[in-house]
Amino acid sequence: MSSYQNKVKIDIKNVSKRYEDVDVLENISIKVCEGEFVSILGPSGCGKSTIFNIVANLIDYDSGSIDINGKLSYMYQKDLLLPHKTVIDNVSLPLTIMKEKKHRNDFLNKKEAREKVKNYFDTFGLLGYENKYPSELSGGMKQRANFLRTFVTCNDIMLLDEPFGALDSITKTSMQKWLLDIKNKVNSTILLITHDIDEAIMLSNRIYVISKKPASIKKEFIIDKDYYNDDNLENIMKLKKEILNLL
Ligand code: ADP
Ligand code: MG
Numbered sequence: 001m002s003s004y005q006n007k008v009k010i011d012i013k014n015v016s017k018r019y020e021d022v023d024v025l026e027n028i029s030i031k032v033c034e035g036e037f038v039s040i041l042g043p044s045g046c047g048k049s050t051i052f053n054i055v056a057n058l059i060d061y062d063s064g065s066i067d068i069n070g071k072l073s074y075m076y077q078k079d080l081l082l083p084h085k086t087v088i089d090n091v092s093l094p095l096t097i098m099k100e101k102k103h104r105n106d107f108l109n110k111k112e113a114r115e116k117v118k119n120y121f122d123t124f125g126l127l128g129y130e131n132k133y134p135s136e137l138s139g140g141m142k143q144r145a146n147f148l149r150t151f152v153t154c155n156d157i158m159l160l161d162e163p164f165g166a167l168d169s170i171t172k173t174s175m176q177k178w179l180l181d182i183k184n185k186v187n188s189t190i191l192l193i194t195h196d197i198d199e200a201i202m203l204s205n206r207i208y209v210i211s212k213k214p215a216s217i218k219k220e221f222i223i224d225k226d227y228y229n230d231d232n233l234e235n236i237m238k239l240k241k242e243i244l245n246l247l
Pocket of ligand 1: 019020022024044047049051
């Protein structure tokens with residue numbers, strides 16, 4: 001998909017952020033359109049999670065503007081499942097928690113929440129694991145449970161902060177393929193944070209490469225899958241080199 005043709009779902013304009021004596025973000029502008037998969041690629045500690053925390057309205061920013069057109073869900077970098085709850089209760093937790101927040105009409109009781117999420121266990125590769133505890137799951141399965149929890153919270157716009165960071169490379173590759181597959185089925189809008197160049201190229205329609213702290217946008221790449229794919233590895237190599245030179 002080419003950029004900017006669809007409705008703009010996230011519009012970050014010239015956002016800057018400073019923590020006491022440290023400039024973290026400098027004039028960050030990022031646009032994500034409906035159905036797009038966009039990655040923010042940058043080195044560790046440059047301010048990527050800060051961007052998400054600002055988009056999710058968890059922290060303030062100093063200047064610029066942010067427009068969100070839709071509902072967000074946010075998969076944190078460290079998204080631990082509660083060890084004393086079963087997988088299905090972990091996944092349905094956000095649906096029951098809404099009760100305590102202001103969305104009084106949205107909340108479900110435990111039974112309703114379980115019913116709602118149950119149908120997705122097959123698609124998310126977790127069928128038969130509903131009543132297991134997180135410690136009984138492999139790393140990939142835990143991460144799929146995290147995805148499912150984010151997904152049932154809301155699948156309009158999903159913010160994914162380094163979701164594959166802790167996985168071994170074999171599990172990671174199969175999870176990336178799985179995510180693309182899911183994405184193509186549900187047509188969510190996805191903004192992903194990563195420091196992995198291959199991952200960004202494989203998954204994204206567009207990539208914003210950001211510099212080390214204070215983070216600014218170095219360059220935006222449109223990833224045309226007809227040009228960048230496994231049959232044209234040379235093109236991918238060239239692109240990787242160009243991105244590496246920017247970082
Ligand atoms: P990334 O996700 O790219 O690894 P972060 O957004 O988590 O980076 O953090 C960017 C920088 O902002 C870090 O180098 C850190 O020094 C600083 N930082 C993050 N949170 C705070 C905070 N609450 N107070 C002060 N500095 C912070
Ligand atoms: Mg981070």
